[in-house]
Amino acid sequence: MRVNQMDKELIKTYRSFLKDSIRKVIDFSQTDQNRRIPPPPIEKPCPPEAPRIDLPRYDQLEEIGRIDLKSAFQNRESRRSYSDQPLSMKELSFLLWATQGIRRKLDSGHALRTVPSAGCRHAFETYLCILNVRDLDRGIYRYLPLEHQLLFEFSEEDLDKKISHAALGQSYPGAAAVTFVWTTIPYRMEWRYGIAAHKVIALDAGHVCQNLYLACEAIGAGTCAIAAYDQEVMDKLLRIDGLNEFTIYLASVGKIF
Numbered sequence: 001m002r003v004n005q006m007d008k009e010l011i012k013t014y015r016s017f018l019k020d021s022i023r024k025v026i027d028f029s030q031t032d033q034n035r036r037i038p039p040p041p042i043e044k045p046c047p048p049e050a051p052r053i054d055l056p057r058y059d060q061l062e063e064i065g066r067i068d069l070k071s072a073f074q075n076r077e078s079r080r081s082y083s084d085q086p087l088s089m090k091e092l093s094f095l096l097w098a099t100q101g102i103r104r105k106l107d108s109g110h111a112l113r114t115v116p117s118a119g120c121r122h123a124f125e126t127y128l129c130i131l132n133v134r135d136l137d138r139g140i141y142r143y144l145p146l147e148h149q150l151l152f153e154f155s156e157e158d159l160d161k162k163i164s165h166a167a168l169g170q171s172y173p174g175a176a177a178v179t180f181v182w183t184t185i186p187y188r189m190e191w192r193y194g195i196a197a198h199k200v201i202a203l204d205a206g207h208v209c210q211n212l213y214l215a216c217e218a219i220g221a222g223t224c225a226i227a228a229y230d231q232e233v234m235d236k237l238l239r240i241d242g243l244n245e246f247t248i249y250l251a252s253v254g255k256i257f
């Protein structure tokens with residue numbers, strides 16, 4: 001069904017998503033958190049036998065990411081062409097740590113990360129479409145922030161073409177060393193905020209991607225945020241259900257010339 005883009009009522013409805021008025025109509029005593037239902041896992045579980053890859057730890061990345069913050073702000077831009085140079089494991093580790101890394105685990109349901117998140121709920125998973133990272137086969141991986149490991153999800157034929165197709169034909173994900181695909185598991189936020197969860201999930205995604213922009217500047221790489229993608233095709237490519245977990249944002253990354 002196609003809708004009239006400028007329909008005034010429709011615009012009013014969609015604008016209200018950006019407001020916090022919703023808080024006034026929520027009975028917070030009925031959220032799952034206040035009904036004493038245990039919090040959902042802070043990381044999507046994976047089978048114990050699933051193949052995992054250790055990433056260089058944060059304290060082993062001393063020589064990486066040392067530029068001054070002012071120049072990172074000044075030089076940051078969306079970069080859509082990349083060289084053929086692969087990313088190293090250390091560089092990938094740095095980008096993952098900068099975007100979703102754990103700073104401190106508080107208890108089984110909460111952990112502080114390198115980005116802020118409403119209510120510390122961190123309702124994202126990071127999938128990686130890896131095409132050109134040294135020592136890694138091409139394929140779809142997932143970051144495990146608690147362990148700072150990569151989970152190998154699966155390989156896929158013509159992954160470069162498929163990721164570009166899922167990004168509505170934008171070519172750069174297919175030419176990138178890696179494309180970050182952030183999914184959300186909305187229940188992690190809904191558990192605390194009910195129907196006030198969704199605006200803050202969208203706000204949270206911005207922080208994650210901005211850290212990626214700045215971290216890329218520090219390693220001679222570039223990134224481009226991507227919010228234009230085919231929802232169903234992207235979710236299918238990641239083999240996620242599209243209901244309890246779905247794609248929310250992408251960013252292609254590669255070394256720059």
Ligand SMILES: Cc1cc2nc3c(=O)[nH]c(=O)nc-3n(C[C@H](O)[C@H](O)[C@H](O)COP(=O)(O)O)c2cc1C
Nearest residue numbers: 076077078079080167170209224225226227228229
């Ligand atoms: C939420 C968001 C969505 C975006 N989606 C796309 C996209 O789908 N494709 C694209 O080429 N650029 C996308 N961009 C990049 C913007 O076009 C870019 O940030 C803007 O033109 C300003 O350029 P700069 O980032 O170099 O300052 C997106 C940026 C943001 C913040």
